[in-house]
Amino acid sequence: MSAGCSAALLRIALVGLLPASTGCVSFFSLYDHGVNRSLAYRSPVGIRVDITRCGTPVRAEELAGLVPGSSDLGDALAALGAPHRLRRAPAEEALEYYYVYDRKTHLLVKPLFFMTYGGMASYNYRGSEAGTDVIALVFDHEGRLLRKEFRSAAPEQSAGAVLEQVFVP
């Protein structure tokens, strides 16, 4: 590595990497905990990816073996295990059982621009993909299966990217 190249690299490191790293760490820690969100907004740059999963994938293939009118609660519990939620059907004398699997990926890109008049502008790019798989089973109070349903909210139906501006004087 030549002396000129080293000098250039050092200059980049000093003016870019060190502030960037400290800014990212402050953003990373503060934004999450809500200690001082305005301070987090002042962090110069950052790219953050959040991946969230809740529950286990629902066993939709087991649903074919459950027949409304003939299957009962015991068949459903044997095929699908315990539901995650149970609630009273609002319009009829029945109970709804839900098996739910949620997943979400959230992206935040946070570049910073120094303005000529001395301020800073941060354009936050946010994007997310979310999907939910739900098996809903409806039983009467005797435990007979009345209806079954599988719903899958695909990622492409989720909210897209949002660009927002934050100006810090």
Next chain:
Amino acid sequence: MRRITLIVCAAALAGGSGCFLQKDRTRVPLSRAAIAEIKPGETMIADVARLLGSPNEIIWSNGVTAPLDAGIGAGIINTYVTGGEELFVRAYHYRHTVTKTSGFTVIVFSLVSHDTKHDDLFVFFDEAGRVTNVGASLDAEQASYSPFGS
């Protein structure tokens, strides 16, 4: 100059990087042995409470769910009269939750993963408080720190 450059770059990498692991749990894991002792048609509601303790929530015969309250429905009293209608405990719901969170930062890039899995157990009863059905999904130990996976 070269040495200073290396030191500065190493300091930026070291100072701007980090990682963490976090594990959150609610209640205690459900015991497979205790669940195996629950026999439909034989086990009574008081035996379930003795084996597994208090449930997270009670589902009454009219479909209303409620958290455990003052012993009502806890295997001691399993009926309740409201509005002239006698209700009985239809089911107990037990839940143990494990959430594993991991994250790392390298200079400007951060990746955070949250994975939540549950042990769920529903025990259903008839009007006499006898177990009719048992449904268990014990998945809490499948929670992972990895950002990739299901």
